[in-house]
Amino acid sequence: MSRERQEKKEWDVRASTLARNTHNTIRNIVECLKVEPNPQKELIALSIGDPTIFGNLNPPEQVIQAIKDSADLHTSRGYVAAKGLLEAREAVAEYSAHQGDISPNDVFLSSGCSHAIELAITALADSGQNILVPRPGFMIYRTLAHGLGIELKYYNLLPEEQWKVDLDDLESQINDNTAAIVVINPSNPCGSVYDKEHLSEILDIASRNCVPIIADEIYEHFVFSGHTYTAISSISKDVPVLTCGGLTKRFLVPGWRMGWVILHDRHNILEKEVRKGLNNLSTRILGPSTLIQRALPSILKYTPQSFFDEVLLFIENQAKLAYDELRRAPGLKPIMPQGAMYMMIELKMALFPEFKNEFQFVEQLVTEQSVFCLPGKCFEYPNYMRIVLTVPEEILREACQRITLFCTEHVTYENRKEKENAD
Amino acid sequence: MSRERQEKKEWDVRASTLARNTHNTIRNIVECLKVEPNPQKELIALSIGDPTIFGNLNPPEQVIQAIKDSADLHTSRGYVAAKGLLEAREAVAEYSAHQGDISPNDVFLSSGCSHAIELAITALADSGQNILVPRPGFMIYRTLAHGLGIELKYYNLLPEEQWKVDLDDLESQINDNTAAIVVINPSNPCGSVYDKEHLSEILDIASRNCVPIIADEIYEHFVFSGHTYTAISSISKDVPVLTCGGLTKRFLVPGWRMGWVILHDRHNILEKEVRKGLNNLSTRILGPSTLIQRALPSILKYTPQSFFDEVLLFIENQAKLAYDELRRAPGLKPIMPQGAMYMMIELKMALFPEFKNEFQFVEQLVTEQSVFCLPGKCFEYPNYMRIVLTVPEEILREACQRITLFCTEHVTYENRKEKENAD
Ligand SMILES: Cc1ncc(COP(=O)(O)O)c(C=O)c1O
Ligand SMILES: Cc1ncc(COP(=O)(O)O)c(C=O)c1O
Numbered sequence: 001m002s003r004e005r006q007e008k009k010e011w012d013v014r015a016s017t018l019a020r021n022t023h024n025t026i027r028n029i030v031e032c033l034k035v036e037p038n039p040q041k042e043l044i045a046l047s048i049g050d051p052t053i054f055g056n057l058n059p060p061e062q063v064i065q066a067i068k069d070s071a072d073l074h075t076s077r078g079y080v081a082a083k084g085l086l087e088a089r090e091a092v093a094e095y096s097a098h099q100g101d102i103s104p105n106d107v108f109l110s111s112g113c114s115h116a117i118e119l120a121i122t123a124l125a126d127s128g129q130n131i132l133v134p135r136p137g138f139m140i141y142r143t144l145a146h147g148l149g150i151e152l153k154y155y156n157l158l159p160e161e162q163w164k165v166d167l168d169d170l171e172s173q174i175n176d177n178t179a180a181i182v183v184i185n186p187s188n189p190c191g192s193v194y195d196k197e198h199l200s201e202i203l204d205i206a207s208r209n210c211v212p213i214i215a216d217e218i219y220e221h222f223v224f225s226g227h228t229y230t231a232i233s234s235i236s237k238d239v240p241v242l243t244c245g246g247l248t249k250r251f252l253v254p255g256w257r258m259g260w261v262i263l264h265d266r267h268n269i270l271e272k273e274v275r276k277g278l279n280n281l282s283t284r285i286l287g288p289s290t291l292i293q294r295a296l297p298s299i300l301k302y303t304p305q306s307f308f309d310e311v312l313l314f315i316e317n318q319a320k321l322a323y324d325e326l327r328r329a330p331g332l333k334p335i336m337p338q339g340a341m342y343m344m345i346e347l348k349m350a351l352f353p354e355f356k357n358e359f360q361f362v363e364q365l366v367t368e369q370s371v372f373c374l375p376g377k378c379f380e381y382p383n384y385m386r387i388v389l390t391v392p393e394e395i396l397r398e399a400c401q402r403i404t405l406f407c408t409e410h411v412t413y414e415n416r417k418e419k420e421n422a423d
Numbered sequence: 424m425s426r427e428r429q430e431k432k433e434w435d436v437r438a439s440t441l442a443r444n445t446h447n448t449i450r451n452i453v454e455c456l457k458v459e460p461n462p463q464k465e466l467i468a469l470s471i472g473d474p475t476i477f478g479n480l481n482p483p484e485q486v487i488q489a490i491k492d493s494a495d496l497h498t499s500r501g502y503v504a505a506k507g508l509l510e511a512r513e514a515v516a517e518y519s520a521h522q523g524d525i526s527p528n529d530v531f532l533s534s535g536c537s538h539a540i541e542l543a544i545t546a547l548a549d550s551g552q553n554i555l556v557p558r559p560g561f562m563i564y565r566t567l568a569h570g571l572g573i574e575l576k577y578y579n580l581l582p583e584e585q586w587k588v589d590l591d592d593l594e595s596q597i598n599d600n601t602a603a604i605v606v607i608n609p610s611n612p613c614g615s616v617y618d619k620e621h622l623s624e625i626l627d628i629a630s631r632n633c634v635p636i637i638a639d640e641i642y643e644h645f646v647f648s649g650h651t652y653t654a655i656s657s658i659s660k661d662v663p664v665l666t667c668g669g670l671t672k673r674f675l676v677p678g679w680r681m682g683w684v685i686l687h688d689r690h691n692i693l694e695k696e697v698r699k700g701l702n703n704l705s706t707r708i709l710g711p712s713t714l715i716q717r718a719l720p721s722i723l724k725y726t727p728q729s730f731f732d733e734v735l736l737f738i739e740n741q742a743k744l745a746y747d748e749l750r751r752a753p754g755l756k757p758i759m760p761q762g763a764m765y766m767m768i769e770l771k772m773a774l775f776p777e778f779k780n781e782f783q784f785v786e787q788l789v790t791e792q793s794v795f796c797l798p799g800k801c802f803e804y805p806n807y808m809r810i811v812l813t814v815p816e817e818i819l820r821e822a823c824q825r826i827t828l829f830c831t832e833h834v835t836y837e838n839r840k841e842k843e844n845a846d
Contacts, residue, residue, distance in 0.1 A: 014695070017549050020703070055497050067491075068490075071490045071494075074475070077481075078475035124438070126441075147703075209432060255499065255500050272436070272437070273437050274438045280442055280443070281441070283450060284445060285534055285535060285537045289678065289680045289711070289715060
């Protein structure tokens with residue numbers, strides 16, 4: 001025994017690398033913001049991607065009843081298979097038939113879509129490898145990958161082309177350590193919806209480079225009129241696709257934590273190791289509550305189309321409202337979304353010289369107008385802010401008016417002219 | 424661009440190390456067993472630690488009603504704080520007051536106790552470090568740690584001393600890479616319950632070596648008459664304890680996936696990094712369903728004591744029944760549990776020379792008598808088998824009779840005498 005070991009030890013308990021390096025970008029950024037609302041005006045939070053907060057959007061009665069019926073079942077309380085109850089996986093396979101030919105065996109139920117993404121990433125990527133994610137993009141990927149030593153590489157989306165993927169940039173980011181390409185469609189935060197042709201272009205790159213795709217389609221079917229949603233898996237010829245989804249957004253129950261990964265793999269490329277790997281991973285903490293799994297077949301089968309149509313129409317109208325209001329606000333350039341439930345707004349920072357960056361802009365917007373939008377940095381995209389469209393109509397209108405007023409009060413054309421002259 | 428990159432690549436998608444090295448020991452062992460029951464006798468599975476399977480044990484009506492009430496609440500559908508809803512954490516803190524002085528801030532809600540254990544392990548241990556776990560012991564620790572490169576080291580429990588910890592062995596296993604000592608009390612699979620004095624001895628070792636404790640107390644309060652349950656955290660002076668628990672066993676709802684970690688740390692040893700680490704980790708996939716979180720205060724406060732008393736009395740009587748039956752079976756030595764819901768039974772393998780090991784014994788027991796018990800290897804403990812006590816009384820009695828018959832038919836005293844003579 002070494003001398004050290006004989007001395008009285010001292011307490012020095014450290015956190016693991018994983019624990020230290022797991023960060024929730026949005027949460028961290030929001031916590032650092034100085035957001036003290038104007039006491040004269042009620043706070044309007046356009047920041048949180050939770051459509052249930054204001055109480056204006058609710059799941060249909062059938063869905064609630066399915067849960068209550070499940071609670072009465074003696075079989076809704078026990079353990080089920082680690083990847084999920086067979087009946088529930090059958091229901092997901094059927095509900096997801098638009099994605100391709102799915103057997104219940106290809107479905108892995110998870111505790112929310114975040115857990116689905118965790119399963120997909122940890123099945124494919126090792127420490128030292130990288131995954132490609134869109135910029136701007138939802139940052140759960142960073143939260144999940146970074147602590148495990150999996151590197152994130154960003155490929156650019158093009159705001160002037162309805163946030164299509166910069167294909168050259170995407171392909172140039174791929175290297176021998178690339179374990180997967182993440183495609184978020186429809187997109188948070190952009191609200192973009194890719195057509196078949198564009199999805200094929202992405203698939204071609206994946207195919208050429210033999211990299212599987214993680215398709216985050218938690219906003220599947222959230223597509224405004226005039227656009228069509230295509231599941232990327234449905235048009236993949238050879239590229240294996242792990243599609244992540246769930247009840248979260250479409251059924252307006254984010255807190256229920258009901259998600260799934262679906263494995264699409266026509267050429268059995270994932271049979272070698274990855275399917276087994278997913279099976280292994282699903283035994284770690286098991287999936288969603290049996291209470292909800294038992295209700296899932298009824299939820300997926302009997303929710304009326306009219307419910308989905310109404311929610312979607314509401315969001316589309318909200319998008320139009322916000323777009324119409326905000327494109328008239330000086331210094332702003334909203335980008336009309338094609339789906340999902342968000343809108344990205346470019347801030348012409350040169351017209352707001354008093355703000356060093358979009359953080360200061362959103363902070364001051366809270367301070368003066370009590371409207372809180374997320375700074376683009378939350379999505380690795382400075383000079384933008386994101387708003388959520390699911391708040392009640394009157395509140396969204398009021399928020400847009402306050403934002404417009406704020407811009408009017410702060411826009412500084414002089415400075416721009418001076419700057420232009422000086423250039 | 425290198426020549427290789429220009430050639431057409433080939434698909435070769437591997438699973439990550441984590442995915443490949445995540446194994447569910449029980450599942451793997453059970454899958455390898457040849458368990459074809461005797462078609463003349465109905466199968467009795469004494470193998471699965473799920474008290475709900477047979478329908479004889481059900482949560483009280485209040486608990487089911489609390490879920491239904493929660494389903495009606497518009498606030499049971501949205502996201503809540505990553506570590507859990509404040510009201511739910513307050514309720515857990517109050518319910519767990521026997522563990523020590525707890526603030527809601529010390530409570531992290533999780534998706535079942537397995538997820539609580541994952542949070543605790545991944546908060547404390549890095550790849551290359553080790554955690555000490557009891558042998559025999561529940562193997563979720565292996566499932567969760569191994570894939571992350573966290574080594575498991577086993578310390579022995581002593582069957583002849585009611586499965587107390589071999590303290591010398593425990594201390595000898597500790598080295599500079601030991602991140603935590605896991606104490607499972609009451610124990611799965613042993614059913615042992617440690618008294619204050621023994622828990623103090625374990626704490627002394629942890630204190631002397633400055634190693635925190637992960638206390639798996641998912642069977643808290645499952646203690647038979649004549650024994651007392653003490654939360655190890657309640658008597659720790661300096662050792663930080665991360666206690667893992669949940670609704671799973673006591674409320675008979677394992678499938679609901681409602682668990683928690685509680686941080687006990689009188690000397691603020693975990694303030695340096697670990698508390699923050701746990702907060703970080705809880706943002707990965709968020710915790711249990713909001714539906715259940717909202718119901719938690721009512722579940723924890725209003726479940727009548729009579730419910731717990733009845734379940735416990737039932738299990739204790741089952742333990743007595745099984746013990747009385749099986750100690751008369753030739754070649755078996757059951758060890759009477761003091762709590763939890765299992766019993767370990769030693770197989771005197773020398774008396775069953777036709778079976779090479781306990782696997783062959785349990786396989787043949789299924790083939791002939793259609794009774795399925797878990798081989799000790801599932802808990803890293805050969806020559807034993809574990810039975811579950813929560814099945815209906817008549818079924819347990821029938822199972823014990825069949826096991827006894829089986830032993831009577833297979834026990835071989837001759838061989839033993841020969842062997843003794845030969846020795
Ligand atoms: C693109 C995207 N993926 C995944 C998620 C996570 O969904 P869940 O709440 O089901 O974990 C979200 C949530 O906002 C999201 O926007
Ligand atoms: C000792 C022990 N810890 C943890 C667990 C996991 O509990 P949960 O089902 O809540 O994940 C079990 C389940 O059998 C157990 O026996």
